[in-house]
Amino acid sequence: MARTLDEDELIEHWLLIGKEPDLLTGRTGPSKLALVLWLKFFAQHGRFPEGRSELPDEAVAFVAGQVKVPAAELGLFASSTCSTSSTATASPCASTTAPSPPWTSPPATRAPESCCPP
Template sequence: MRQEWSPEDVVACWTLVDGDWDLVANKTGPTRLGFCLMLKFFEMEGRFPEFIEEFPQPAVEYVAGLVKVPATELAKYDLAGAKRHRKQIREALHFRPATLDDEERLTAWLAVEVCPVELVEDRQREALLVECRARKIEPPGRTRIEKVLVAARNRWEKVFCARTIERLGDVGVARLLALVAEDNEDGAGLLALLKRDPGAVGLDSLLTEITKLNDVRRLGLPEGLFADCSEKLLAGWRSRAIKMYPSGFRDTADDARITLLAAL
């Protein structure tokens, strides 16, 4: 959660409404202040804070004034042990904890809807948290979230590689694998040439690029091989391939190796 808040935003987002007061009626002291902050935090974020420091100080001071508890009392609130408070807030907002079945469904959703178009891990994580909120699910813990993200990326990568290999066909696959076969100096030379920056525009660089194009065309890659994937996705695979030597390709799993070579 952001830490900088204008007074207007604090009032708009952190003010307790009628139903909120009903929830805190029997609470006092640090418990009262901590519960109110957790409630409003969850309303906005769809998750509970991990640390007291996640509460913005302007919000702490504002809510402390509302509930008539000194802001300094928040340090006494047992955030980690507030299981009953979490349960009460979830029930009030109609949320529930994530189950293993939820994690599987979220993994499948990420693999289909997010991973094909978004490569940045932080944005994948953000999309996951937004989806949890839309489904009224309290997100799993940090470790389990990371497992979901990794599983989704792996699942999508397998689908992407399988689709690429199918479109290449046996002949296309064989030609690409031959490029990184041991003792294939011509193949290694072509890969090195493809990775090389064309340099300044001129007759020599133009002829070099024409040579590259002709060499690639001789591989006979099918048209539309990557027609339905985003340029960002293709650029990501190409970037990975550019950093690899023939030996690195040989050490990579077959499906990923073929896809990396095709992207390059």
């Protein structure tokens, strides 16, 4: 069973500080929540989470409150903009949906980073 984070840990590791809120400009809903969770997890561990199970529920709820996005919407952030599937008929970058968090697609199905132009 995972350890519960206390309020001091949430504030120390998961509170948006300084200019971090500026990074959210133009983002809405689940992409805003996911971005903060990735950044804060990366700051603590030096890597991105491998799955949702690595993100403490308390941290997800705490961050969701800061960005004013329901924590349950994190699960909606699962559509990929790039696909290497052989059944794809359109350009892999034609989709307008938000990109997948790194833990929603197995590495074998993820497109190379050069897939989508900036």
